[in-house]
Amino acid sequence: MTHDNDTTAESNNTQISRRHLLGAGGATFATGIAGCAGLTGGGAGDSSSNDNSSSGSGSSGDVEINYWLYFGAQENEEMMTLVEEFNSQDNGIHVNTQSVPFGEFLNKLFTSVNAGEAPHVASYYGSFGRHLKPITDPIDDYLSEGAANEYFDIAWENMQVDGRPYALPIDVHGKALYTNDSVLESAGVEPDFTDWEGFSNTCDTIVSETDSRAFSFLNWDSPQAAFRTYSIALTQAGGEFLTGEPGNYEVTFDDDIGLETGQLMADITGDFGWDVPQFQSESARVEDFIGGDLAMFIAGTWSINNFENEDGEIPESLDFSFEKPFMFPGDGKEVAWAESNSLYFPTNENHTETEKQAAVEFAEYVTQNNTLWASAGGHLPAAESVATSEEVQSTPLWEEHGTISSMYEMVKEGQVRYQPQTPINLNSNQYWSPLMDLYQHNTDPKSAIEQSASALQRALDSN
Structure with missing residues (x-):
């Protein structure tokens, strides 16, 4: 497993x-x-x-x-x-x-x-x-x-x-856009991932021309996965999670940009019709992607390991690419979440x-000295001499699948951003579960974003 x-x-x-x-x-x-x-x-x-x-x-x-x-x-x-x-x-x-x-x-x-x-x-x-x-x-x-x-x-x-x-x-690892290229080929599209209009047209074509869903904001049924992708879309829209300095943070993603980003999440499983709100299992999106029932989703460099079969190999029938996730709308910075x-x-x-x-x-x-780390988890080694070594750059994850090489490009071009350093555990589900409720249409975007922001601000104020 x-x-x-x-x-x-x-x-x-x-x-x-x-x-x-x-x-x-x-x-x-x-x-x-x-x-x-x-x-x-x-x-x-x-x-x-x-x-x-x-x-x-x-x-x-x-x-x-x-x-x-x-x-x-x-x-x-x-x-x-x-x-x-x-x-x-x-x-x-x-x-x-x-x-x-x-x-x-x-x-x-x-x-x-x-x-x-x-x-x-x-x-x-x-x-x-x-x-x-x-x-x-x-x-x-x-x-x-x-x-x-x-x-x-x-x-x-x-x-x-x-x-x-x-x-x-x-290491440095982060999230980007995986595409099932067989689905894209069946839809007859050659997507442009540099702007929202082109990406939207691609998604609409996939829905109209194939039996596959076009795009999932999530790769797993997980509040933390929602937080990480939301942060990518929020930043590209020109928003921020927090302003201020450690010890004096102010939560800001409940502003107009944050609410618009939340609405976009809801539209993906709603008005756009690109994904469904339900999760049949925690790993449903991964399973759908491998099976050709989902064309694209946001997932981490390490997620390539989820594609492996019981023999530890990526199925020959799975033809995929790893693209920089800079297609979200807005005039903000082209950066992706990293850790x-x-x-x-x-x-x-x-x-x-x-x-x-x-x-x-x-x-x-x-x-x-961790050249092995790249092949183990799909991670870009954090030491530059290791990342650029022949051992790492000759791996299939660099040459064939492009996960590590794409992350290397993003790191060198300053296109990754770590989540804010806070005295609290920012990964806690208590802050991000409303984002999952939003995506699954269990609540409206405004209520979800305000609930998340309020919980986070209270936690920051108490530390």
């Missing part, structure tokens, strides 16, 4: 303020995070928690480093290979790994810091730096000389919180300076 599906359901209790962190004593900080089977190609609902899993015992005298990860399927295999490669070097450092299900990861991480049992390194998303700042350490004192220059600028900049680096990026699986360094007063230095050395190795 493939490992990425954009699903998550998270409790209100994942909003952790510095006030709670400093004053809670022995309380558990984050609770109730439900399963996520791969939000961005990094998460993995099929990872199992195993407190004793590791890469083997270190040699006598080795500095022992504990690393928590949430990857599953191919990503887990490739990350474990990188860990084993690092451990095989004669560098006096040995890394032990522990897999934690993604849905439990934040809860377990916050609890471990409170208990003084945090690992030296933990995987999580790069845009979560401000949320994780209370329980992680900056690493500028431990980085090797020139480390900042190894990574794409946009990825490195997203690792900064208040001017200091708190994480190292493993980075990253490595953080949790706070633990029991960690020695030697261990902290070793943890950063390990993280630099993993993020600067």
Whole structure:
């Protein structure tokens, strides 16, 4: 089973303020995070928690480093290979790994810091730096000389919180437009994805000339998937989610542009007739795309893994392309949502300076030698020298399918944007479930957008 599906359901209790962190004593900080089977190609609902899993015992005298990860399927295999490669070097450092299900990861991480049992390194998303700042350490004192220059600028900049680096990026992955080219050929269209009029005409032709649906705003039955695609359309329309600075954010997507973007979502499953409001299963859109019942949808670079059959291969009958998703209406910026699986360094007063230095050395190795990561999850490695290496550029995902190469172009051209760094968990379903209700016509666009905006503003005001 493939490992990425954009699903998550998270409790209100994942909003952790510095006030709670400093004053809670022995309380558990984050609770109730439900399963996520791969939000961005990094998460993995099929990872199992195993407190004793590791890469083997270190040699006598080795500095022992504990690393928590949430990857599953191919990503887990490739990350474990990188860990084993690092451990095989004669560098006096040995890394032990522990897999934690993604849905439990934040809860377990916050609890471990409170208990003084945090690992030296933990995987999580790069845009979560401000949320994780209370329980992680900056690493500028431990980085090797020139480390900042190894990574794409946009990825490195997203690792900064208040001017200091708190994480190292493993990859850059994002969302774009997948097209089933067999359906487009049957409709007799050669689409232009550079403007809304051309895209709309293509969708209308597909509906009139084939039995397939034209376009789904979503690739999964998931509020987070709705949030990510809504952010792409909102930005291209000239809107913004938030204005202001950390600590003084104002939610702004309930303005006219935000409401118009919400109406567009509703029209796709309504007046336009390009998609249906119902989901027969969480993965229905993926299944429809593979089967030729859906011509186009927005999905992540990693989602190519969802196309694989039980033999781990993409069906020969599936002829598809990966296009930049810059067809939405408006005069805003042509940018797409992006994220980075990253490595953080949790706070633990029991960690020695030697261990902290070793943890950063390990993280630099993993993020600067990960050619395998591209073939594993469809991710663009965040280190530019790795992304442009022959090993990566000769993969089918670069040469044949174009997912990684298109993401590379978007990164180099400044056409990706990370979600805002906030002290709250911005991925929580409590903010974005109204967008799913909107898409499925369970509520009207105005009510849905205002409900989302109000919930988000209340959370920001309380932190």
